[in-house]
Amino acid sequence: MAKVTREMVEKAGLNVDEIIELLVKNAGAELTTYYYYTILRANLIGLQGEGIKEIAETARIEDRNHFEAIVPRIYELGGKLPEDMKDFHDVSACPPAALPEDPTDVMAILKVLVEAERCAVRGYTHLCNITAGKDHRTYDLALSILNEEIEHESWFSEFLGEGPSGHFLRRGETSPFVSKFLK
Amino acid sequence: MEELTKEELQKYDGKEGRKAYVACNGNIYDVTDSFLWKNGKHQVIHHAGEDLTGELREAPHDIDFLKKFPVMGRLKK
Ligand SMILES: [Fe+2]
Ligand SMILES: [Fe+2]
Numbered sequence: 001m002a003k004v005t006r007e008m009v010e011k012a013g014l015n016v017d018e019i020i021e022l023l024v025k026n027a028g029a030e031l032t033t034y035y036y037y038t039i040l041r042a043n044l045i046g047l048q049g050e051g052i053k054e055i056a057e058t059a060r061i062e063d064r065n066h067f068e069a070i071v072p073r074i075y076e077l078g079g080k081l082p083e084d085m086k087d088f089h090d091v092s093a094c095p096p097a098a099l100p101e102d103p104t105d106v107m108a109i110l111k112v113l114v115e116a117e118r119c120a121v122r123g124y125t126h127l128c129n130i131t132a133g134k135d136h137r138t139y140d141l142a143l144s145i146l147n148e149e150i151e152h153e154s155w156f157s158e159f160l161g162e163g164p165s166g167h168f169l170r171r172g173e174t175s176p177f178v179s180k181f182l183k
Numbered sequence: 184m185e186e187l188t189k190e191e192l193q194k195y196d197g198k199e200g201r202k203a204y205v206a207c208n209g210n211i212y213d214v215t216d217s218f219l220w221k222n223g224k225h226q227v228i229h230h231a232g233e234d235l236t237g238e239l240r241e242a243p244h245d246i247d248f249l250k251k252f253p254v255m256g257r258l259k260k
Binding site for chain 2: 022025096121126
């Protein structure tokens with residue numbers, strides 16, 4: 001634990017254990033999403049699915065990056081990951097992004113993807129709202145992830161015909177906002 | 184439809200296998216089966232057994248989310 005780091009957050013009036021719990025839940029959501037997206041991506045095939053595979057893959061890799069970026073903050077603040085991975089899955093901040101009943105239904109897969117991203121956008125907005133002006137490092141982390149989740153949402157929402165999002169798929173490196181936490 | 188007081192609502196806190204009810208705008212919703220309300224807690228800081236009308240105004244989603252759950256009763260004024 002980074003003692004003074006924790007003390008600063010406490011002094012700002014935040015309940016550090018609640019922040020840790022939120023970070024654990026979001027780390028759980030990222031790792032489980034990475035897992036479930038692996039299955040979704042494998043099923044994005046055929047004329048319709050193939051066009052979505054690339055952004056699903058980018059979103060999947062970036063969610064794994066988000067997991068990696070969150071974990072150090074948990075330990076800095078004096079928290080830890082659950083020892084049992086089953087518990088970790090069950091405390092996830094978002095429901096499982098499970099493969100739809102009909103795995104050939106690309107629109108149904110897209111809906112699962114967009115709902116997962118929307119859950120993430122809400123979750124990191126919540127974390128930003130709580131930490132703004134108080135826990136600067138968690139805020140910076142949550143905001144960096146939020147920037148990427150918003151792009152994930154917009155990619156999938158365009159394919160669902162919800163109108164233009166103003167975004168283009170990633171060119172070059174993944175995680176342009178979160179990479180500073182991965183170095 | 185059942186009417187519960189604020190005190191009666193508190194019993195439905197979702198802990199130790201109890202049902203998880205939350206109130207909003209006078210309606211009481213049953214969120215027991217929601218993945219996002221496990222153990223009567225939502226996003227760590229929101230608790231079942233309470234009137235969340237005020238908290239929902241600040242939430243990063245609108246009240247339609249709650250409207251997906253069955254209404255179990257009304258909150259007594
Ligand atoms: Fe993510
Ligand atoms: Fe995402």
